[in-house]
Amino acid sequence: MTNEAVQLAGLTRRFGPVTAVDGLDLTIRRGEVVALLGPNGAGKSTTIDMLLGLLRPDSGEVRLYGESPAKAIARGAVGALMQTGGLLPDLTAEETVRLAAALQRNPRDVGEVIARAGVAEFARQRVGGLSGGQQQRIRFAMALVSNPDLLVLDEPTTGMDVETRRAFWASMREETAQGRTVLFATHYLEEADDYADRIVLLRAGRIVADGTSAQIKAAVSGRTIRATVPGADLAGLAGLPGVERVETRGEQVLLHCDDSDAALRALLDATTAHDIEVTSRNLEDAFIALTVAGSAS
Amino acid sequence: MNLTYLRLEAVRLFRNKRVVIFSTLMPALLVLIIGGVSVGGDPDAKQYVMVSMALFGAMTAAISSGGTIAVERGLGWNRTLRLTPLSPGAYVLNKVLLALLVAVPPVIVTFAIGAAGLHVRLTAAEWVLCFAGAWLSSLPFAALGVVIGYLAKPDSVQQVSALINLTLAAFGGLWVPVSLMPDFLRYIAKLTPSYWTGQVARSPLDGGHIDTQAVIVLLGWTLVLAVIALRRFRVDTARA
Numbered sequence: 096m097t098n099e100a101v102q103l104a105g106l107t108r109r110f111g112p113v114t115a116v117d118g119l120d121l122t123i124r125r126g127e128v129v130a131l132l133g134p135n136g137a138g139k140s141t142t143i144d145m146l147l148g149l150l151r152p153d154s155g156e157v158r159l160y161g162e163s164p165a166k167a168i169a170r171g172a173v174g175a176l177m178q179t180g181g182l183l184p185d186l187t188a189e190e191t192v193r194l195a196a197a198l199q200r201n202p203r204d205v206g207e208v209i210a211r212a213g214v215a216e217f218a219r220q221r222v223g224g225l226s227g228g229q230q231q232r233i234r235f236a237m238a239l240v241s242n243p244d245l246l247v248l249d250e251p252t253t254g255m256d257v258e259t260r261r262a263f264w265a266s267m268r269e270e271t272a273q274g275r276t277v278l279f280a281t282h283y284l285e286e287a288d289d290y291a292d293r294i295v296l297l298r299a300g301r302i303v304a305d306g307t308s309a310q311i312k313a314a315v316s317g318r319t320i321r322a323t324v325p326g327a328d329l330a331g332l333a334g335l336p337g338v339e340r341v342e343t344r345g346e347q348v349l350l351h352c353d354d355s356d357a358a359l360r361a362l363l364d365a366t367t368a369h370d371i372e373v374t375s376r377n378l379e380d381a382f383i384a385l386t387v388a389g390s391a392s
Numbered sequence: 393m394n395l396t397y398l399r400l401e402a403v404r405l406f407r408n409k410r411v412v413i414f415s416t417l418m419p420a421l422l423v424l425i426i427g428g429v430s431v432g433g434d435p436d437a438k439q440y441v442m443v444s445m446a447l448f449g450a451m452t453a454a455i456s457s458g459g460t461i462a463v464e465r466g467l468g469w470n471r472t473l474r475l476t477p478l479s480p481g482a483y484v485l486n487k488v489l490l491a492l493l494v495a496v497p498p499v500i501v502t503f504a505i506g507a508a509g510l511h512v513r514l515t516a517a518e519w520v521l522c523f524a525g526a527w528l529s530s531l532p533f534a535a536l537g538v539v540i541g542y543l544a545k546p547d548s549v550q551q552v553s554a555l556i557n558l559t560l561a562a563f564g565g566l567w568v569p570v571s572l573m574p575d576f577l578r579y580i581a582k583l584t585p586s587y588w589t590g591q592v593a594r595s596p597l598d599g600g601h602i603d604t605q606a607v608i609v610l611l612g613w614t615l616v617l618a619v620i621a622l623r624r625f626r627v628d629t630a631r632a
Binding site: 193 | 394396399400403404407464467469471472473474475477478564591
């Protein structure tokens with residue numbers, strides 16, 4: 096019995112000239128809730144496909160609970176929600192979940208899962224006539240009914256409206272409270288921030304940051320000053336001590352600073368700035384700094 | 393065997409209606425036209441036509457059932473199944489059992505038309521053996537359907553299945569008796585599985601026995617096609 100749910104070692108996959116996943120090493124322990132965060136094309140889906148054994152890596156190895164993905168899946172240890180397709184339009188929602196349950200070794204109660212995943216209200220309708228968000232809830236129910244140790248979700252809230260998304264994460268929280276290991280891919284920062292114990296930030300097939308939300312924010316030091324500056328001279332503001340970069344948002348300017356104290360003193364001396372706010376950088380800033388700014392260097 | 397899976401797959405097949413209607417209607421029309429008009433009053437010819445058409449319907453149904461795999465692959469359903477403990481063997485076995493299930497209605501309908509419309513008269517034993525022969529010898533075509541389901545594209549699978557089906561029916565002697573064919577066509581006929589299914593299904597008409605050589609040839613065809621189908625299932629990992 097290994098303590099590691101997922102072990103990826105030196106995982107690499109190329110598509111023609113593009114290296115989608117580039118020497119990825121990642122270990123996920125039992126009970127962790129991990130977000131695989133990155134912009135489109137960062138290699139999230141390719142990583143998940145290899146993790147589940149749907150795609151063969153060019154090199155490197157995948158172990159789920161110390162076994163090959165195929166073995167772990169055959170044992171019923173893994174449940175997965177994939178991004179697109181994978182449903183039969185001529186079955187009803189309930190039949191689909193019932194079928195998914197029938198194929199598992201140790202399934203949960205179908206009625207309970209249908210209620211939990213929010214499928215009950217359209218349970219008797221054919222899948223083909225349902226909206227993208229409703230189909231996504233069916234996929235979620237199929238993943239839940241398998242009663243897995245490891246739940247893998249590839250962009251789980253794609254196509255869901257805001258309310259459905261909130262309901263989805265509320266039911267996910269109840270799931271993870273029971274000690275299930277979860278890996279989900281997302282490009283929504285707030286989902287990673289709100290629901291993951293640990294965020295793995297991916298860019299161009301490599302891990303650029305790995306830690307709690309707070310650790311990743313801290314990796315990008317500095318603060319932002321937001322102020323209304325009448326007759327602002329952007330070049331002049333950018334030249335103030337401690338200022339790295341200047342942006343405008345309508346009437347307001349944003350000064351991204353490595354030393355906000357020095358910048359603030361200079362700003363008050365040099366201008367008639369008012370309505371001043373100083374904030375530490377959020378996950379979005381860290382995300383941009385690590386994924387976009389990093390790619391230019 | 394997973395009964396819930398089998399039941400829901402059967403629900404899908406009969407809900408879609410297309411396979412069932414097409415495979416039953418075609419032989420029903422053919423048996424009326426050829427058996428009722430073309431062959432005149434010869435009772436042996438009527439028997440031959442009835443059993444051959446029943447077989448043709450069973451074969452059509454069995455091939456189309458496997459063809460649904462191509463559509464499922466297009467939908468990404470195979471990826472979904474790969475993420476469950478369902479084994480490749482169970483998946484293919486399931487498709488073959490479904491094929492045998494949808495092969496029943498065309499045989500029943502064609503025999504009913506033969507008995508009521510063409511006044512075909514057989515002993516009870518001959519009816520039973522002909523039914524079993526026409527129905528069960530669709531087995532290699534069920535496996536063939538699975539192979540087509542893996543090799544064809546979702547949007548062309550129907551045309552590909554129909555072409556293979558009609559070619560096999562024609563060259564296997566289901567429409568024109570092999571005994572009326574020139575020598576080289578007779579030789580080709582023996583290379584098709586449909587010739588041997590014809591032998592199995594019609595053999596009870598000559599004294600109520602089953603042609604064991606033909607049965608062995610058909611089992612060979614089934615085995616080879618089933619092995620190809622299993623290999624395709626394992627290779628089939630592409631993202632839909």
